[in-house]
Amino acid sequence: MNFLDSIWLIPLFPLFGALVMLLVGKRLDPQAPSPVAVAPGVAPVADEHGHGHAAAHAHQAEHGGHHTPAATRWVIRILCPGMVLLSFVFSAGAALQLASLPEKTHQVIKYTWLAGLPFHMQDGTMARFTADFGFLLDPLSAVMMLVVTGVGFLIHVYSTGYMEHDGGYYRFFGYMNLFVFFMLMLVMANNYALLFVGWEGVGLCSYLLIGFYFHKKSAGDAGKKAFVVNRIGDAGFLLGMFLMFAVLGTVRFVDVNQALASGRFQVEAGHFGVLSAMALLLFLGATGKSAQFPLFVWLPDAMEGPTPVSALIHAATMVTAGVYMCARSSALFQLAPETSFIVACVGAFTAILSASIALTQNDIKRVLAYSTVSQLGYMFMAVGVGAYWVAVFHLYTHAFFKALLFLGSGSVIHALSGEQDMRKMGGLKDKIPVTYRTMFIGSVAIAGIPGLAGFFSKDEILWQVYSSPLGSKAIYAVGLITAFMTAFYMWRLMFLTFYGQPRMDAHTAAHIHESPRSMTVPLVVLAAGSVIAGWIGVPKLWSFLPESFRAFEHWLAPVFAGAVPHATEAAHHAAHHEAATEWALMALSVAVAVCGILLARFMYLVKPALAETVQRSAGPLYTTLANKWYVDEIYDFLFVNGLCKGGGSLMAGFDQRVVDGGVNGAGWLTRLASSVSIWWDTWIVDGAVRFTSFVVKLLSYPVRILQTGYVQAYALVFMAGALVFLGYYLMR
Amino acid sequence: MHPITTAHYLVLSAALLLIGTLGVLTRRNIVIILMSIELILNAVNLNLIAFSKHLGQVSGQIFAIFVIVVAVGEAAVGLGILIALFRNKETVHADEVDLLKW
Numbered sequence: 001m002n003f004l005d006s007i008w009l010i011p012l013f014p015l016f017g018a019l020v021m022l023l024v025g026k027r028l029d030p031q032a033p034s035p036v037a038v039a040p041g042v043a044p045v046a047d048e049h050g051h052g053h054a055a056a057h058a059h060q061a062e063h064g065g066h067h068t069p070a071a072t073r074w075v076i077r078i079l080c081p082g083m084v085l086l087s088f089v090f091s092a093g094a095a096l097q098l099a100s101l102p103e104k105t106h107q108v109i110k111y112t113w114l115a116g117l118p119f120h121m122q123d124g125t126m127a128r129f130t131a132d133f134g135f136l137l138d139p140l141s142a143v144m145m146l147v148v149t150g151v152g153f154l155i156h157v158y159s160t161g162y163m164e165h166d167g168g169y170y171r172f173f174g175y176m177n178l179f180v181f182f183m184l185m186l187v188m189a190n191n192y193a194l195l196f197v198g199w200e201g202v203g204l205c206s207y208l209l210i211g212f213y214f215h216k217k218s219a220g221d222a223g224k225k226a227f228v229v230n231r232i233g234d235a236g237f238l239l240g241m242f243l244m245f246a247v248l249g250t251v252r253f254v255d256v257n258q259a260l261a262s263g264r265f266q267v268e269a270g271h272f273g274v275l276s277a278m279a280l281l282l283f284l285g286a287t288g289k290s291a292q293f294p295l296f297v298w299l300p301d302a303m304e305g306p307t308p309v310s311a312l313i314h315a316a317t318m319v320t321a322g323v324y325m326c327a328r329s330s331a332l333f334q335l336a337p338e339t340s341f342i343v344a345c346v347g348a349f350t351a352i353l354s355a356s357i358a359l360t361q362n363d364i365k366r367v368l369a370y371s372t373v374s375q376l377g378y379m380f381m382a383v384g385v386g387a388y389w390v391a392v393f394h395l396y397t398h399a400f401f402k403a404l405l406f407l408g409s410g411s412v413i414h415a416l417s418g419e420q421d422m423r424k425m426g427g428l429k430d431k432i433p434v435t436y437r438t439m440f441i442g443s444v445a446i447a448g449i450p451g452l453a454g455f456f457s458k459d460e461i462l463w464q465v466y467s468s469p470l471g472s473k474a475i476y477a478v479g480l481i482t483a484f485m486t487a488f489y490m491w492r493l494m495f496l497t498f499y500g501q502p503r504m505d506a507h508t509a510a511h512i513h514e515s516p517r518s519m520t521v522p523l524v525v526l527a528a529g530s531v532i533a534g535w536i537g538v539p540k541l542w543s544f545l546p547e548s549f550r551a552f553e554h555w556l557a558p559v560f561a562g563a564v565p566h567a568t569e570a571a572h573h574a575a576h577h578e579a580a581t582e583w584a585l586m587a588l589s590v591a592v593a594v595c596g597i598l599l600a601r602f603m604y605l606v607k608p609a610l611a612e613t614v615q616r617s618a619g620p621l622y623t624t625l626a627n628k629w630y631v632d633e634i635y636d637f638l639f640v641n642g643l644c645k646g647g648g649s650l651m652a653g654f655d656q657r658v659v660d661g662g663v664n665g666a667g668w669l670t671r672l673a674s675s676v677s678i679w680w681d682t683w684i685v686d687g688a689v690r691f692t693s694f695v696v697k698l699l700s701y702p703v704r705i706l707q708t709g710y711v712q713a714y715a716l717v718f719m720a721g722a723l724v725f726l727g728y729y730l731m732r
Numbered sequence: 733m734h735p736i737t738t739a740h741y742l743v744l745s746a747a748l749l750l751i752g753t754l755g756v757l758t759r760r761n762i763v764i765i766l767m768s769i770e771l772i773l774n775a776v777n778l779n780l781i782a783f784s785k786h787l788g789q790v791s792g793q794i795f796a797i798f799v800i801v802v803a804v805g806e807a808a809v810g811l812g813i814l815i816a817l818f819r820n821k822e823t824v825h826a827d828e829v830d831l832l833k834w
Contacts, residue, residue: 709830712765716757 003093011184017083018178025170080173081156088149095142109134127249136190144187154522159308161518179205192251209309222301229298233288240281276336290322307410316399344384348478351377355485385471387464397453401445404526408439427502438527445530447487456534487596495604741782748775
């Protein structure tokens, strides 16, 4: 089978699933109560920490199962994960066949989707804006497709168990499949315009799924926040795309790369030219989608959605779209070192900022959310220093362990009937052993302990930041501190959740149970991935391992080699560093990770009181961190309040006078016209009718008086007539 | 004593006719009206028989019998209509039946 030419089918599978779900899903799952109108006995999802499914689940247990899922639910359970699995199989097939192609790119263009009028480009030549409905398969999109469909499939399977007792089962899977469709469009598009379609589509699905428990105000607000904040970035993306067309005359990736590599453009070193502006605008788009400073504020709030959504969209796939887009634009970023430096700085700043916030958060999902923001910061650090393959490598390993950690936290929340506050957890180690063991692996992996996935990618990022000509020691130091914080907050989470004394109330404690198999199996698979995924990108330093252990870099090399004038230069540069330095740095990063873990163990397990002491003595700093550096408040002060006020005055002035005035004026005019119409009707139309009848009545009066209706009156006339005739004949 | 001549019959017949006509025109009760009509018819019969005797021909008598037969039919039909009218309108007064009025 030729998978290469049928790659256009890959996104259509989940689209089919989504259409089936959203059009006829309600019939397949008719008894499922919507979250608002829940069956009697099952409380609506309204517990304080808002974990719908688990609350309903607890009640379910108490009331002996009032609502049993519909018998046809198995269709949803098979169809939706099945469609994603089918996409995965096709993606894997396509990737394998791609590997045997000599040029390592394959485009399938179905038709021209957008075609504009001829247009004068910046340099005076004519160009016509076109965008294909076309797909590009190259090593980069192959990696992304496999991550999206592979992790996506596991999370779909997990969701079949996790969402079991929630209302809107079909709606959830419809949105999830729709998300996979748009995400595949995003990573498979062969031009920026089609990528933007996927980009907006995943934003839509993100919005729908964050607000899945829409009857909760906080969920609805979080959805809106994500949508609005992303719009800011999207404006940047669009402007960047327009600028790209104005300068290069095309938005197709292959042609863009060709134009950039043609020698018409020089590296804009030391000055900020048009390419730098273009790259910066695209990066602005990435900061929105990938939750980088200053647009990261929506991601922690996005945890209002169901946990599988947090795992799939807000950890493993959608938020990495910005990284993917920047890596896709690597040829552009290569030519814009000034922008690249900004990218690296923003990445580093975001990484340390969100890691510091994660230190103090008590909501298990929020810790992971800030951790995601922080890890995305790492990826942008790598993008910023020109190590694109490393950014994608971290994206790939991160997808495994962060999805694992989120799903694990979902399993914990499931076990604790909806509790998300880590202060009310503890001692779960033996009660939910599978969840504990898999999360243990995930935490080790993200902390950066050698041998697991996170170590290879993170260490490579730190090394590149240190050694690349675009990198710097300061950024490296920030990365190292962030690595320490990462180890600390992840193990704080582990110790608070699984070790020590149980701190939950007796009622919750009695309900603790390991999750069903549909949830634990994906955890185990992801845990295995977190262990082995990194072994295809081991450091060059480990020269005792054969080259096949560095397959990832070689696989992606064709994507990033084309338009990279100084990539080889960087390699040379790196080679100049002594191997000893690299070993030392590696040892250093491992040491800080271990220190972080040990410090967390000391503070939260050995001497739990110490944490409180530190908290008290740190005082204002702790408060600032716990309040997330007051970023939300600052935004409220700077933008949101002003906008609300501006909106209010717009409402008062423009809306009431102009808009309402227009409506009222139209109403007044209608009334005027209608009164004229009434006058005409009453006097002219009705008048004519009534005049006619009046005339008839008048003329009929003499005849009418004869018609008395009395038989005797007629008889009298008859008699009179007879007498008249008689008289006439007698007189003649 | 004067013998009863044809003229006497004709005067009686004219009186009956006048009484019947006035009855038909002035009385409200339909029963009376029907009775008045009978008077008119019998005035005619009397006339016919008087002339039959006067002319010595039998055809006038035959005609009178024919009129009686028709009068029976007329009375039957008239009373039937009257009963139907009473059932519907609960009245036997001619001036209360004016459905034919415009």
